[in-house]
Amino acid sequence: MTNQATPQEKKLFTPGPLCVSPTVKQALCRDMGSRDTEFIEIIKNLRDTLVNIAGLPRDEFTTVIMQGSGTYTVESVLLSTSNREQKVLIIANGAYGQRMKTICERAQIPFDILSFPETQQVNVEDVLKFLESPQSAGLFGSVAVVHCETTTGIVNPIENLGEQLKKKFPTMTYIVDAMSSFAGMETNYSQVDFLVSSANKCLQGIPGFGFVICRIAALEKCKGLAKSLALDIYEQWKGLEQNGQFRFTPPTHAILGLRQACKELEAEGGVAGRARRYKQNSEVIKAGMAQRGFKQLIKEHDGHIITSYFCPAHENFDFQKFYDGLSDLGQLIYPGKVTSADGFRVGHIGHLNAEDMEHLLKCIDQVLQDMDIPCPLK
Numbered sequence: 364m365t366n367q368a369t370p371q372e373k374k375l376f377t378p379g380p381l382c383v384s385p386t387v388k389q390a391l392c393r394d395m396g397s398r399d400t401e402f403i404e405i406i407k408n409l410r411d412t413l414v415n416i417a418g419l420p421r422d423e424f425t426t427v428i429m430q431g432s433g434t435y436t437v438e439s440v441l442l443s444t445s446n447r448e449q450k451v452l453i454i455a456n457g458a459y460g461q462r463m464k465t466i467c468e469r470a471q472i473p474f475d476i477l478s479f480p481e482t483q484q485v486n487v488e489d490v491l492k493f494l495e496s497p498q499s500a501g502l503f504g505s506v507a508v509v510h511c512e513t514t515t516g517i518v519n520p521i522e523n524l525g526e527q528l529k530k531k532f533p534t535m536t537y538i539v540d541a542m543s544s545f546a547g548m549e550t551n552y553s554q555v556d557f558l559v560s561s562a563n564k565c566l567q568g569i570p571g572f573g574f575v576i577c578r579i580a581a582l583e584k585c586k587g588l589a590k591s592l593a594l595d596i597y598e599q600w601k602g603l604e605q606n607g608q609f610r611f612t613p614p615t616h617a618i619l620g621l622r623q624a625c626k627e628l629e630a631e632g633g634v635a636g637r638a639r640r641y642k643q644n645s646e647v648i649k650a651g652m653a654q655r656g657f658k659q660l661i662k663e664h665d666g667h668i669i670t671s672y673f674c675p676a677h678e679n680f681d682f683q684k685f686y687d688g689l690s691d692l693g694q695l696i697y698p699g700k701v702t703s704a705d706g707f708r709v710g711h712i713g714h715l716n717a718e719d720m721e722h723l724l725k726c727i728d729q730v731l732q733d734m735d736i737p738c739p740l741k
């Protein structure tokens with residue numbers, strides 16, 4: 364890996380799409396027929412590999428691949444798992460939890476939302492208290508939560524929530540949006556019924572599709588529930604199982620990219636190896652930003668996927684100028700997404716290493732100097 368971004372190709376310190384390796388890019392350079400036996404075999408192996416990466420047993424779990432971006436996959440799960448007689452309880456502490464609410468509103472899926480502040484982790488006790496209250500009795504069929512809320516980078520306690528939930532409500536369906544954390548954080552997903560992620564986050568494939576790792580027993584109950592043709596995960600699963608093919612045009616090149624990316628994940632030492640590199644990336648950035656006087660928005664449970672910073676208070680600071688200055692140096696950071704503060708985000712995931720992080724910090728120094736802002740900040 365080199366930290367020299369070319370003028371055409373910038374380093375992406377973003378929540379996605381992310382930098383991918385040259386070998387993943389090379390893997391795309393091949394046309395494949397969607398109904399060819401070789402491609403059908405690749406899909407089958409990829410579906411199995413994703414269950415293995417999740418650390419789940421293949422006789423209980425299966426992967427359904429969904430064309431489109433991550434949101435399409437989240438939407439497909441909410442549409443396909445709601446029986447419309449019981450509500451979905453959405454637990455939100457950021458924009459992606461709120462997006463699930465929008466999906467339910469649009470699709471007229473009955474739901475309630477339990478919102479926590481964007482700068483705080485979801486509180487498991489509060490969720491259980493809410494579900495155990497007499498007003499909630501029999502009302503909810505599923506609970507949906509985001510693992511790493513990419514809005515801020517905060518990591519929600521999905522393992523503990525799942526354990527408590529299944530202990531107290533064994534029939535409750537547990538849906539987790541692990542879009543930005545899957546394969547980048549070591550996690551026990553054994554309580555999760557529908558686990559959503561996409562090809563272009565910590566797996567380091569290219570954008571084009573998402574996937575759901577489904578508990579087969581829960582998926583079997585989804586027949587006929589989706590009020591959508593394309594976003595029906597049950598029908599998509601049946602299609603993949605019956606002849607190994609997608610019902611509609613598959614993202615053939617992106618699938619070849621993810622196949623290569625999964626090989627590279629394994630070579631890196633699996634999820635543990637990848638999480639180690641991302642953690643190191645985040646440590647370099649967090650220490651370097653603190654030295655320069657930048658303040659983090661999240662003080663606890665901030666994980667190692669993406670970090671949010673307050674914009675400096677200096678009168679010369681203008682986010683767009685800061686962003687453009689870094690972009691001119693081939694470094695792309697990301698605007699903030701919280702509603703309560705002006706800030707920006709720096710992602711630590713993708714095909715990036717500690718050297719790239721050090722280089723970004725040097726570029727930040729240069730841009731601050733160009734903006735006539737003394738560093739360290741006051």
Ligand SMILES: Cc1ncc(COP(=O)(O)O)c(C=O)c1O
Nearest residue numbers: 378432433434459513540542543
């Ligand atoms: C946690 C989470 N959920 C959902 C999404 C939506 O994914 P997409 O932008 O691919 O539709 C994202 C995107 O970053 C995300 O981080």
